[in-house]
Every structure is written in structure tokens, then in C-alpha cells.
Amino acid sequence: xxxxxxLSSLALVATAAFAHVRQRSFYQYDEDNVDKGGVEAIxxxxxxxxxxxxxFTGCLSAGSGISxxxxxxxxxxxxxxxxxxxxxxxxxxxxxGIAPDLxxxxxxxxxxxxxxxxxxxxxxxxxxxxxxxxxxSKINTxxxxxxxxxxxxxxxxxxxxxxxxxxxxxxxxxxxxNDYRYVSTANDLDNTPxxxxxxxxxxxxxxxxxxxxxxxxxxxxxxxxxxxGMNSASSDDVSGMWSLYQNASSGVGSLKGSLTLNGAPVxxxxxxxxxxRTLQMVSSEMSNLDGxxxxxxxxxxxxxxxxxxxxxxxxxxxxxYSGFDGYAPQDGGLCANPGCQRMNTSIKPSWFVSSTAPDFxxxxxxxxxxGGTANRYLNLKASTSAVSIAPIGTGESDLxxxxxxxxxxxxxxxxxxxxxxxxxxxxxxxxxxxxxxxxVKIASLSLYTRLVLTATLLDPIxxxxxxxxxCNDTAxxxxxxxxxxxxxxxxxxxxxxxxxVTASAITCGAVPGNEGGCLTSAGEVASTPTPYYLINVYDPxxxxxxxxxxxLSTSSLASSxxxxxxxxxxxxxxIAKKDxxxxxxxxxxHGIDAGKSLWxxxxxxxxxxxxxxxxxxxxxxxxxxx
Amino acid sequence: xGNLRGLRNGLLFLNIAILWGAGATTTLPMNLQKLSQRxxxxxxxxxxxxxxxxxxxxxxxxxxxxxxxxxxxxxxRVELLQRASRAGGWVERVGGAVELRPGEEVLLFxxxxxxxxxxxxxxxxxxxxxxxxxxxxxxxxxxxxxxNINHVSDADLLTSARFEASRRAxxxxxxxxxxxxxxxxxxxxxxxxxxxxxxxxx
Numbered sequence: 001x002x003x004x005x006x007l008s009s010l011a012l013v014a015t016a017a018f019a020h021v022r023q024r025s026f027y028q029y030d031e032d033n034v035d036k037g038g039v040e041a042i043x044x045x046x047x048x049x050x051x052x053x054x055x056f057t058g059c060l061s062a063g064s065g066i067s068x069x070x071x072x073x074x075x076x077x078x079x080x081x082x083x084x085x086x087x088x089x090x091x092x093x094x095x096x097g098i099a100p101d102l103x104x105x106x107x108x109x110x111x112x113x114x115x116x117x118x119x120x121x122x123x124x125x126x127x128x129x130x131x132x133x134x135x136x137s138k139i140n141t142x143x144x145x146x147x148x149x150x151x152x153x154x155x156x157x158x159x160x161x162x163x164x165x166x167x168x169x170x171x172x173x174x175x176x177x178n179d180y181r182y183v184s185t186a187n188d189l190d191n192t193p194x195x196x197x198x199x200x201x202x203x204x205x206x207x208x209x210x211x212x213x214x215x216x217x218x219x220x221x222x223x224x225x226x227x228x229g230m231n232s233a234s235s236d237d238v239s240g241m242w243s244l245y246q247n248a249s250s251g252v253g254s255l256k257g258s259l260t261l262n263g264a265p266v267x268x269x270x271x272x273x274x275x276x277r278t279l280q281m282v283s284s285e286m287s288n289l290d291g292x293x294x295x296x297x298x299x300x301x302x303x304x305x306x307x308x309x310x311x312x313x314x315x316x317x318x319x320x321y322s323g324f325d326g327y328a329p330q331d332g333g334l335c336a337n338p339g340c341q342r343m344n345t346s347i348k349p350s351w352f353v354s355s356t357a358p359d360f361x362x363x364x365x366x367x368x369x370x371g372g373t374a375n376r377y378l379n380l381k382a383s384t385s386a387v388s389i390a391p392i393g394t395g396e397s398d399l400x401x402x403x404x405x406x407x408x409x410x411x412x413x414x415x416x417x418x419x420x421x422x423x424x425x426x427x428x429x430x431x432x433x434x435x436x437x438x439x440v441k442i443a444s445l446s447l448y449t450r451l452v453l454t455a456t457l458l459d460p461i462x463x464x465x466x467x468x469x470x471c472n473d474t475a476x477x478x479x480x481x482x483x484x485x486x487x488x489x490x491x492x493x494x495x496x497x498x499x500x501v502t503a504s505a506i507t508c509g510a511v512p513g514n515e516g517g518c519l520t521s522a523g524e525v526a527s528t529p530t531p532y533y534l535i536n537v538y539d540p541x542x543x544x545x546x547x548x549x550x551x552l553s554t555s556s557l558a559s560s561x562x563x564x565x566x567x568x569x570x571x572x573x574x575i576a577k578k579d580x581x582x583x584x585x586x587x588x589x590h591g592i593d594a595g596k597s598l599w600x601x602x603x604x605x606x607x608x609x610x611x612x613x614x615x616x617x618x619x620x621x622x623x624x625x626x
Numbered sequence: 627x628g629n630l631r632g633l634r635n636g637l638l639f640l641n642i643a644i645l646w647g648a649g650a651t652t653t654l655p656m657n658l659q660k661l662s663q664r665x666x667x668x669x670x671x672x673x674x675x676x677x678x679x680x681x682x683x684x685x686x687x688x689x690x691x692x693x694x695x696x697x698x699x700x701x702x703r704v705e706l707l708q709r710a711s712r713a714g715g716w717v718e719r720v721g722g723a724v725e726l727r728p729g730e731e732v733l734l735f736x737x738x739x740x741x742x743x744x745x746x747x748x749x750x751x752x753x754x755x756x757x758x759x760x761x762x763x764x765x766x767x768x769x770x771x772x773x774n775i776n777h778v779s780d781a782d783l784l785t786s787a788r789f790e791a792s793r794r795a796x797x798x799x800x801x802x803x804x805x806x807x808x809x810x811x812x813x814x815x816x817x818x819x820x821x822x823x824x825x826x827x828x
Contacts, residue, residue, distance in 0.1 A: 023719060043719065148739060148741050148742075150707075150746055150750065151664060151737050151746070151748050151749065152653050152654040152656060152664070152748055152749035152750070152752065152753075153652075153653050153654075153749070153750060154652040154653060154654060155652040156652075156720065157720070158709075158718050158719075158720050159718065159719045159720075160709075160716050160717070160718045160719075161716060161717065161718075161719065162715055162716050163715050163716060163717055164715060169716060189654065194654070196652075200652075201652045204652055205652065
């Protein structure tokens with residue numbers, strides 16, 4: 001339901017930083033230290049899973065407010081319900097309206113009740129093949145295999161996977177209720193013991209269980225700093241889930257390609273696919289050792305694809321590649337695996353946009369998926385030079401409906417960001433469509449940004465709120481990463497309006513994690529935000545994006561090659577070649593062996609999909625019930 | 627719907643973060659003082675090896691300086707929480723667990739596990755500061771928090787050539803971390819940090 005206010009003036013469009021991260025494994029040396037050449041794989045489930053929640057009678061802990069049997073014993077929260085709701089957060093539909101292709105059953109009914117009076121026969125200290133949800137206080141600490149509780153750790157997820165395939169074979173979540181009290185109400189860490197909302201932790205830990213690492217989107221439950229109320233999966237989270245479990249059978253097309261610099265593959269660069277209209281992230285990939293990336297199961301629509309900058313090593317990209325002994329062989333303390341060798345810290349975002357007036361910021365990497373051109377190949381050429389876009393300056397620029405643009409602010413405005421005095425401002429002119437409705441979407445391209453963008457509808461003559469139109473009031477929103485939008489109705493058709501985008505910076509102390517104070521001066525000064533952002537304005541009553549006749553021509557990709565690929569050969573075995581992107585379904589696409597290809601063949605058979613669809617429907621009902 | 631989500635997110639922001647999730651963990655946020663006071667020992671040392679010990683990855687850390695706390699041996703066995711089986715061909719990912727690499731110079735805030743006798747960083751990733759050298763050779767301390775919060779602007783990133791040069795030199799420097807030299811220079815010096823840690827009440 002949209003909340004409208006009488007005066008159509010101030011509304012804020014929060015921004016989105018695209019960032020979810022899929023975990024990867026890298027296997028190079030076997031148990032005899034024989035070099036196997038390096039096998040890269042996405043860490044993910046390849047089959048349905050059952051999560052068994054150890055349950056107890058009565059309250060979870062005294063005064064916790066949570067029980068495993070409803071409201072007995074004076075407890076008000078129900079752990080089953082809360083975990084079920086947490087699980088359900090991850091099975092929503094993606095930005096494309098498609099649910100991830102993974103089945104999960106939350107099973108707490110037939111698991112033996114654990115007590116503190118006896119040792120368990122199966123514990124999650126061992127590889128027992130059971131995916132456990134355990135509350136640590138309920139495991140007998142006198143047992144040899146009792147769960148160790150670590151100081152300062154509230155929740156923890158162990159994901160066990162096969163080194164050669166990345167296939168998750170077991171995952172366990174443990175909630176530390178020895179030191180913390182899980183509740184159904186808000187977090188209260190100042191209490192003794194600290195109170196922690198179960199769902200806030202559970203949704204986050206479940207994301208790890210599915211194979212996701214941390215996101216840098218501020219509203220993501222996978223953000224490294226978990227906030228009060230972060231018990232719902234954001235679009236970034238759902239997109240991450242979808243990219244892990246792409247529902248290849250639901251879409252009509254794919255995008256695959258590679259990222260190269262002077263002909264050499266570039267590893268470790270996030271590739272993003274956005275909805276060209278809403279600018280919402282559809283999915284993201286990280287270029288693999290071959291520089292390859294792949295997006296499968298894309299529905300019909302228009303998308304934007306681009307390569308972001310190299311993900312800084314400070315965010316531990318090395319650690320997406322694990323082995324028995326870390327990253328052996330070591331080289332002076334540095335990572336020496338092929339992934340590290342193919343990193344390039346100088347990679348800048350790859351945009352193919354017009355950089356000069358009047359079309360600056362237009363004609364980006366837009367591709368469409370439709371019936372006739374279902375599979376696209378995009379060879380992105382990395383650049384070590386930052387994209388150059390002429391800022392609007394103090395003037396105004398025309399915005400066409402459904403023509404997204406990459407924009408920036410004047411460097412003079414951005415220079416003061418360190419002191420929190422950023423004052424960037426861009427003015428656009430747009431003509432209202434016949435429906436009298438406009439939606440404005442803005443997406444920031446910064447990670448860990450402190451850049452907040454605000455959009456306002458103004459009268460172009462008076463410079464104040466126009467009389468007549470009403471816009472949603474999101475003025476209270478002052479954060480990045482939200483799926484915010486400016487929605488206005490009651491505009492006079494064919495009349496020109498001004499949309500003003502302003503930028504401001506967030507100070508260090510307001511950044512999650514800095515509540516203990518800014519530890520270093522770097523926290524204050526090293527945050528010059530990347531001033532680029534995407535903007536699109538469209539008529540929400542029209543489904544025609546208009547892109548097909550504007551920026552969808554292959555000539556818009558002048559710096560890259562662009563061609564159709566043959567359709568994926570469902571139902572047949574196929575061995576991917578190293579110098580070609582892998583076919584749909586073989587995520588990771590490096591070092592696929594014949595056995596896996598056979599498996600892929602089975603997976604891709606129509607009969608399998610029909611049976612799977614039936615199973616999905618049944619299992620989903622069980623999840624909902626749970 | 628977009629409104630409601632936006633409003634919710636706004637409120638989230640105003641609340642600021644109160645829980646700190648590190649990797650596949652959710653951990654209690656701790657500043658330097660809390661870390662210092664909760665740790666049994668604070669040591670400055672160098673990682674000499676990482677090996678499997680009883681199926682768990684354990685780092686050997688040669689202690690160069692005992693900064694604070696109880697007496698510790700010359701070599702600390704630091705548990706990385708990650709279990710693995712060579713024979714089984716599997717490994718565990720506990721993203722929030724500390725990662726230590728041979729050759730790495732670190733400042734560690736640790737507690738000894740009563741169950742295993744091994745040492746575990748307090749608050750996991752929060753209990754590790756990585757020592758980096760700025761271009762003038764000054765040792766500086768980089769926390770996990772610094773690494774995650776500081777945005778690295780495109781313009782600040784060093785060139786590939788310099789990255790390679792640093793790598794060959796075996797230095798863990800700004801370029802290796804994806805940080806600019808300016809950012810590294812803005813970090814606290816190791817000496818200052820150690821003095822701060824020593825200054826906190828027990």
C-alpha cells in the first residue's frame with residue numbers, strides 16, 4: 001500500500017549497492033600434495049536438504065520468551081514458527097518473479113529431543129550428514145563432543161563441502177544460548193545476558209547455510225553488520241539466492257560471457273545484471289579463473305550488464321578460495337593460487353556509455369531477452385581507466401522515459417565528502433506521460449558507500465513543489481541500499497517537471513559497526529564515495545520500456561563483441577571447454593568432468609524437471625506448514 | 627510496498643547496527659577496549675604455518691611480543707575453527723572465523739579454549755589486526771573492521787605494476803590489500819595501538 005501525502009514535494013529515493021557474494025572453493029592439491037591443476041566451484045547445494053532443529057520442552061532458556069511447543073511455560077514465541085518464517089524469507093521470488101530452485105524442509109518433529117542429561121549420539125562436531133540447528137545450552141557440556149562456545153559469538157554456521165565440486169554435503173547452525181538469550185522481541189545487548197532476536201540471527205545464518213557470503217548492501221540481511229530488524233531478506237539477498245540456485249527451466253534465455261583485459265582473463269570482478277527499468281539487481285556473478293560469467297534462466301525483458309571494479313583484497317577475496325592448508329603454496333605470505341595471480345587491482349567498472357553531451361550516460365550495456373534472441377554472449381573488456389561521464393553541472397538535463405542513464409556529480413561537489421559536507425546536486429527535466437504518473441528509480445554504484453541520494457519533484461519554473469501532483473513520502477528514509485523509489489501521480493500530461501537529485505554523505509559514526517567509535521582516522525577520511533549512479537524514470541502504467549528502439553542496438557556495445565549463442569542443449573551431455581563459457585546449469589564452469597556432465601544431462605531432462613516441479617510444490621507446502 | 631520497505635530501512639539505519647556479523651557468524655561488536663579486556667592475552671607475532679591438527683586447521687604463531695595478559699608460550703597454536711578431512715575430501719567454511727596465513731604479521735586478542743587448549747581469537751575476526759607496512763616502512767594495524775568499512779575508491783587503487791612489485795618483494799602492503807597508500811597511512815600505527823591496549827584497565 002502506498003502512502004501518499006497531499007503535498008508533492010520531498011521524497012527520497014534511497015540507493016542500492018549491489019553486492020551479494022557467492023562462496024567458492026578452489027581445489028589444487030590433493031591429500032598427497034599432488035597438484036591437480038586447480039578446480040574452481042561455487043559452494044552450493046545440489047540437492048534438496050532437510051534442516052533438523054533440535055527441540056526441547058519448555059522455554060528455550062529461562063525468560064527467553066521462546067519455546068518449542070508454542071506458548072507453554074509462559075513463553076510467547078515459538079521457535080518453530082520463527083525458524084519457519086526465517087527459512088521462508090529466502091524462498092521469495094527474485095526481481096524477475098522467479099523463486100530459487102532449492103528445496104528445504106524444516107524438520108523439528110521427528111528429531112529426538114536433546115536434553116542436558118545425556119550425550120547425543122550424533123553431534124554437530126562430527127560429519128554426521130545431518131543438517132542441525134542447535135542451541136548450545138541444550139547440549140550436555142560434559143560430553144566429549146559437546147559444542148564449543150566461542151567468546152563473543154552469537155550465532156555460527158558451519159558449511160561443509162566437497163573440495164572438488166563445491167557441493168555442500170552438510171551444514172550446521174548453532175545458536176549460542178549459553179551467553180545470549182534468544183527472544184522474539186527486539187535486540188537488547190545491554191541486558192544481562194544480552195537479548196537477541198532469533199530471526200535477526202537466523203535469517204543471516206541461513207544465508208550462509210545456502211552458500212552466501214557477506215553483502216555490502218546496507219539493507220541486506222547478509223550485511224557484515226546485522227541490525228535490528230534485519231530479519232527479512234532484501235532484494236539483494238533474494239537475488240543472491242537466485243544466482244546460487246538459478247531456476248534455469250523458468251526463464252527463456254541466458255547471458256554468458258567473459259571479462260578480459262588485453263585478451264587475458266580477469267578474475268574476481270563482480271558482474272551485475274540489473275533490470276533495465278527498475279534498476280533492481282537481478283543477479284550477480286564474480287568472474288571466474290577464466291574470466292567467465294553466466295546468468296541462466298532470464299525471463300523475457302531488458303537488462304543492463306556491467307562489470308564492477310575489482311573487489312578489494314581487503315574484503316578477503318582470497319578466502320573465497322579455500323583448501324586444506326589455506327592457499328598453499330604460499331609465496332611470501334601471499335596467495336599464490338591462480339585466482340590471486342589473475343587479480344588486477346586496477347580494474348574499473350566497465351560501462352559502454354556515451355560520455356559526451358547530449359547523450360552522455362546513455363546507451364549502456366543493455367541487452368534484451370526475448371523469444372528470438374534468448375541467449376546472449378557479452379564479452380566485456382575490462383578497463384583500467386575510470387569511465388568518463390560529463391557531469392550535468394549547474395544546468396539541467398533532459399530525461400527520457402525508460403532510458404536509464406549513468407550519471408555523476410561534479411568533482412567539486414564530491415570533494416567535501418570526507419567532512420560529511422557533500423553537496424552534489426543534479427537537475428533533470430522530464431515530460432509527464434499521458435497517464436500523469438511517474439516513477440523515478442536511482443541506484444548508487446558504491447559499495448560500503450556513505451553516499452545518500454535524494455530525489456525530489458519540483459516545478460521547473462518556481463523551483464518548489466508543484467501544485468497538484470502527489471508523491472510518496474519517503475522523506476524519513478535516510479539510508480542507502482533500500483529499494484526506494486519516488487512515485488508521483490496527478491501530474492499534468494505533457495507538462496515538464498524538474499527532478500532534483502541531491503547527494504549527501506553519512507558520517508563515520510553512523511556507519512554500522514562504528515558504534516564503538518571510529519577506530520581509526522581512516523574511518524573518517526577514507527570514504528570518498530564513488531559518485532556514479534544510475535537513474536531511470538518511467539510511466540508505471542506502461543509496460544513498454546521503449547528500450548528496444550533506443551539503446552538496444554548492437555552498436556551500443558561498440559567496445560565489445562555481442563552475438564547470439566546456440567540454445568543450451570537440454571537433455572544431452574555436454575563437456576564445457578575451458579575457452580568457452582559453460583552451458584546453463586553448470587555454474588562455475590571450470591574443470592567439468594564427464595561424470596558431472598552425465599549428471600547434468602539427467603538434470604536437464606524434461607522428465608526430471610516435471611518430477612522436480614511436483615516435488616517442489618509439495619515440499620514448499622511443507623515448509624510453509626512448518 | 628516499496629515505501630514500507632524504504633521506511634523500514636530508514637529506521638534500520640537510524641538504529642544503527644547493534645549486532646556484528648562476521649562471516650558465517652553473528653558476533654558481539656567489540657571495540658578495542660572490550661577486546662583488550664575480554665582477551666586472556668594480546669600478542670604480536672608472525673604466522674609460521676597452518677596445518678591440520680585433529681582435523682582442525684590450526685595456525686602456529688611465533689610470538690614476537692607479549693602485549694598484555696597471561697603468560698603465553700613462544701608459539702601459540704591458534705584454532706581457525708575450520709575443520710577439514712583430506713581423506714574425506716571435504717573442508718568447512720566458517721566465514722567469520724579468523725584466517726591466518728603463513729608469513730602474516732598480526733596482533734591477536736586471544737582466549738584459550740578449555741576444551742582443546744588451543745587459542746581462539748576473541749570475537750573471531752574482530753580479534754585479529756593485520757600488520758601492514760606503509761610506504762615509509764611504518765607498521766600499521768589493519769582491523770577487519772577497517773577492511774570492510776573503508777570504501778576503496780577507484781581512483782585510489784594502485785596500479786597493477788606496483789601490485790606485482792610488492793608481491794614479488796613479499797611485502798604485505800597497501801597494494802596487496804586493495805587499499806591505497808593514503809588509506810594505509812591513515813591507519814593507527816602498531817606502536818600506538820599497542821600502547822592503547824596496554825593502557826586499558828584489566
